[in-house]
Amino acid sequence: MTLNTRLVMIMLSLLVIAILTLFLLNQYSQNEMVEEIQASSTMVTKALQMSIEDLTSEYEPDRARLKEYMKEAKVKGVKEITILSNEGEVIDSSDPARIGKKREIRQLETGIRTAGGAKGKNGARIRDYDLLVPVIVGDEQLGYVQIDLILDNVRTIQHENFINRMVATSLVFLLGISLTIFLAKRYTAPINHLADGVRRVADGDLSVTFPAAKGDEIGELARNFNEMVEKLREREILEKRLYEAEHLSRVGQLASGIAHEIRNPLNYISLAIDHLKSEFTVACPEKAQKFIPLADKIKEEVRRANYMVVNFMNFGRPLKLRITELSYPELIEKTLPLHREKLAEQRVTVRTDLPDDLPPMRADGEMLRNCISNFVTNAAQAMPDGGAITLGASYDREQKCFNLTFSDEGCGIGEEDLPKIFQPWYTSKEAGIGLGLAITERIIREHGGKISVTSAAGKGTTFTVELPDA
Numbered sequence: 001m002t003l004n005t006r007l008v009m010i011m012l013s014l015l016v017i018a019i020l021t022l023f024l025l026n027q028y029s030q031n032e033m034v035e036e037i038q039a040s041s042t043m044v045t046k047a048l049q050m051s052i053e054d055l056t057s058e059y060e061p062d063r064a065r066l067k068e069y070m071k072e073a074k075v076k077g078v079k080e081i082t083i084l085s086n087e088g089e090v091i092d093s094s095d096p097a098r099i100g101k102k103r104e105i106r107q108l109e110t111g112i113r114t115a116g117g118a119k120g121k122n123g124a125r126i127r128d129y130d131l132l133v134p135v136i137v138g139d140e141q142l143g144y145v146q147i148d149l150i151l152d153n154v155r156t157i158q159h160e161n162f163i164n165r166m167v168a169t170s171l172v173f174l175l176g177i178s179l180t181i182f183l184a185k186r187y188t189a190p191i192n193h194l195a196d197g198v199r200r201v202a203d204g205d206l207s208v209t210f211p212a213a214k215g216d217e218i219g220e221l222a223r224n225f226n227e228m229v230e231k232l233r234e235r236e237i238l239e240k241r242l243y244e245a246e247h248l249s250r251v252g253q254l255a256s257g258i259a260h261e262i263r264n265p266l267n268y269i270s271l272a273i274d275h276l277k278s279e280f281t282v283a284c285p286e287k288a289q290k291f292i293p294l295a296d297k298i299k300e301e302v303r304r305a306n307y308m309v310v311n312f313m314n315f316g317r318p319l320k321l322r323i324t325e326l327s328y329p330e331l332i333e334k335t336l337p338l339h340r341e342k343l344a345e346q347r348v349t350v351r352t353d354l355p356d357d358l359p360p361m362r363a364d365g366e367m368l369r370n371c372i373s374n375f376v377t378n379a380a381q382a383m384p385d386g387g388a389i390t391l392g393a394s395y396d397r398e399q400k401c402f403n404l405t406f407s408d409e410g411c412g413i414g415e416e417d418l419p420k421i422f423q424p425w426y427t428s429k430e431a432g433i434g435l436g437l438a439i440t441e442r443i444i445r446e447h448g449g450k451i452s453v454t455s456a457a458g459k460g461t462t463f464t465v466e467l468p469d470a
Helices: 003-056 063-076 152-202 217-283 285-316 328-345 365-381 436-446
Strands: 078-085 090-093 111-119 125-137 140-150 323-326 348-353 361-364 387-396 401-407 450-456 460-468
Touching: 003 152, 152 217, 217 285, 285 328, 323 328, 323 365, 328 348, 328 365, 348 365, 361 365, 365 387, 365 401, 365 436, 365 460, 436 450
Parallel strands: 348 387
Antiparallel strands: 078 090, 078 140, 111 125, 125 140, 323 361, 387 401, 401 460, 450 460
């Protein structure tokens, strides 16, 4: 239900309640006034009847009867009653002091007239009325009856009716105001919540969402807001991808520029080490045992620097896979010797868990060899006190894919760092540049596979690579 519909329904409901309340109060007031007028009329009629009886009676008036009548009449507004003869003599009266006195008939006006007023108990002014009615039986006028009336009962009823209508109208409007305030708070609260969410989104927080279960304008606004935030998220993702693409392009340009500047000196140093080693061995055979290990270490460091440059170049340029059929066990046998001396220094051993019936796979041998080297290097660095690296493999014939595992017994990876390890430039090592796993993940993805990792602090890490049997 929309806000406009609710407001219209509230206004119509208040109008109906107000009309119904005023109608009921008016009916009640009219009935009360009719009853009051009927009671006053009955008292006047009874007074006239008594006057006729007293004027036509041959005996003295029964004053006890008039006195008894006045007890009931005073309640209905009859203040005093006087019975006059045609000559103006007071025959009977509710005030005994007036009996026998004469009134000037000419000065009396028949009908009803105002007779002044006095203040009541509550300070309100009470107005008296004189009602003079000639008593006529047949064609003969027997005298007059004068009734002193207080008609403030009718005025009081009218005043009470006015007060009741004012109170009822005020209550209806108070109800309307309360409903309006309730409805305003109910709608302003989610609007303020939406405004706060808009400010958070403007500050860059795109995790804001709102429940859109309502079918009114607020629900529609929440749905539109959620759609806007979702589009902003998609735009942010596209911008990040565009930035990464631009960044990779710049890295590629930088890599191609530094390749010749760095690799050529490294190759010259490596060749020079080989030349010095051969010359020094012939010239000083007695010192060869000390020189050759030192030269090998220098050459290994040169090789490692060259390897880092190659990784940097491969990351910055498109990959060109050369898919061939190869044996995974043979690929491991060609890769591990390059790391044997380094692993021995770190007291790290490598175990293989390969089935004998593992079928040959189709992949880029050099790229896959690079991935194995990255896994082995990272595993060795995670075990500074030594340990074992396990290289496993299996073939899922139903899914037609190879499952390659690389496990270590190192310190593990923190839960908060797991989502970051495949990001470029992220590294937890002082000497690393953060491209090894990023390049590995890219190579696996280019082969149509995927890579996952499980790790526990202090228990080690296992990388699992799924490669389709292309």
